[in-house]
Amino acid sequence: MNNTEISKFHCPEEEKGTAGKMNLGYTYPMVRYTDMDENMKRDVVEVCNLACEKHTANNEMCAKMIKEVLDKKFGPSWHVVVGEGFGFEISYEVKKLLYMFFAGSLAVCVWKCSY
Numbered sequence: 001m002n003n004t005e006i007s008k009f010h011c012p013e014e015e016k017g018t019a020g021k022m023n024l025g026y027t028y029p030m031v032r033y034t035d036m037d038e039n040m041k042r043d044v045v046e047v048c049n050l051a052c053e054k055h056t057a058n059n060e061m062c063a064k065m066i067k068e069v070l071d072k073k074f075g076p077s078w079h080v081v082v083g084e085g086f087g088f089e090i091s092y093e094v095k096k097l098l099y100m101f102f103a104g105s106l107a108v109c110v111w112k113c114s115y
Contacts, residue, residue, distance in 0.1 A: 032107075034098040044070065044098050044110060052082070052102040059083050066110060074112065081109045
């Protein structure tokens with residue numbers, strides 16, 4: 001595990017002695033499912049984190065930013081859903097799907113489907 005991965009799971013409440021006193025759930029990005037290779041997964045998670053942090057109050061702008069960056073970086077056509085409480089059934093290119101949670105209950109699903 002490199003330093004970047006370690007910092008994602010760092011819990012400042014443990015240092016302050018307040019761990020367990022607040023019910024925050026998890027506050028780091030959690031990948032629920034992916035079939036991407038490690039390099040692509042790392043890049044996509046980074047893009048999703050950046051967009052979620054930048055557009056905390058606007059899921060549509062968050063999804064738009066993620067799609068535009070992934071289309072430029074990995075070629076079209078990427079599809080993105082950002083929100084809470086949704087289900088999905090999709091067709092996608094193999095090794096091009098990631099489903100993650102950001103800061104608790106905000107979910108992000110990205111996939112590539114060019115056909």
